[in-house]
Amino acid sequence: MTRFDVVALDADDTLWHNETLFTATQTQFRDLLVRYRDVEWIDRRLYETETRNLRHFGYGVKGFTLSMIETAIELTEGRVTGAEVQRIIDLGREMLAAPVELLDGVAETVAALAARYRLVLLTKGDLFDQESKLARSGLGEAFAAVEIVSEKDARTYAAVMTRQRVEPARFVMVGNSLRSDVLPVLEAGGAAVHIPYHVTWQHEQVADDALAGKEFARLATLRDLPAWLGDDA
């Protein structure tokens, strides 16, 4: 008998690369504006604008694009040109159209998991963009349900467990973010597996002491998940 009924997988930076795309875009954004301000100033101001705008725009590429535009206006004191703003919108559109690159081992591992568990894709961000990425990923058929949520907190996890008709103890969440994929699911009574990605957005970072006394697994890659779940037994 398996220990879990539902295995929920995060998407960005768990199934496919995402933060690297933001990082690459941010580099182009810097290049565009470096004649106005130094790189450190640009980065700091962009992060401040993003954070301030989260409560208005939520997560995702469109909100990020609006934050890049707003940062450009602020740091050029309004001197940013129409062509530069257009270039920023184009950067956003390029992000939305970028190929979905699966992490190593994801395709075969997801297929193997789908044969044994009820798999749920559980991701936050922009509905339209996440659905589009899932469709392009080729993984769509493996998931029994797709839950795209605006924030991953304990209340969200409890609601997902109710909707998926699963006891908290029979639910495990797998993802790259301690803040979104690990801590709140533990709070909701589920289990969590952390699979770090090599870059973490500043907003998703948590202080070490927030992890004190928390029990969760950490794996190097999704390939290790079936063995951790005990499927080799």
Place this chain on the structure above:
Amino acid sequence: MTRFDVVALDADDTLWHNETLFTATQTQFRDLLVRYRDVEWIDRRLYETETRNLRHFGYGVKGFTLSMIETAIELTEGRVTGAEVQRIIDLGREMLAAPVELLDGVAETVAALAARYRLVLLTKGDLFDQESKLARSGLGEAFAAVEIVSEKDARTYAAVMTRQRVEPARFVMVGNSLRSDVLPVLEAGGAAVHIPYHVTWQHEQVADDALAGKEFARLATLRDLPAWLGDDA
């Protein structure tokens, strides 16, 4: 015995005013740019930009805001100022923060319906914005489920019926858009009730011949829905 198990309600312009907010914002957008171009040109170009961007951005305020910015750059041939672009971003943020104004009779009708049916809120648009509006509407508790989708086509309705475990014949959709709330649900085997709003976004308009041979109800206001459902009997 009731004829339906699930009553699905659209949100924007069915439960609360929405298109009027877009219309008011578009008036401010025109005022901002009228020194560059005439009003007709601005409106036509904005609609073209919006339509072209739908496949990149999907529906919602953030995509609309990006389309306003792009239109402003195009129609000023890049001469738009940083302050004008900032004003457009502020217009978008004001839309997201605008009070949610329920249509007449909605609060009591939704409460009455919730006592007899499994009510589902079924809306397209931006996840973050729609969740925020639902929370502010005060109607959240009335709904057994909330489905925010990126597009309302027959496939979407079929998926919703499956998720909600309801036979198509026991499902009725109620909304203001013939294109999104009526035609595709009929195609998926459900019933539909059209409650027109006094303004319809050009994109949601359908040609008269698309309605030939279609059977659905048309009511003047949501207040008439309980009687149509037979709840007076």
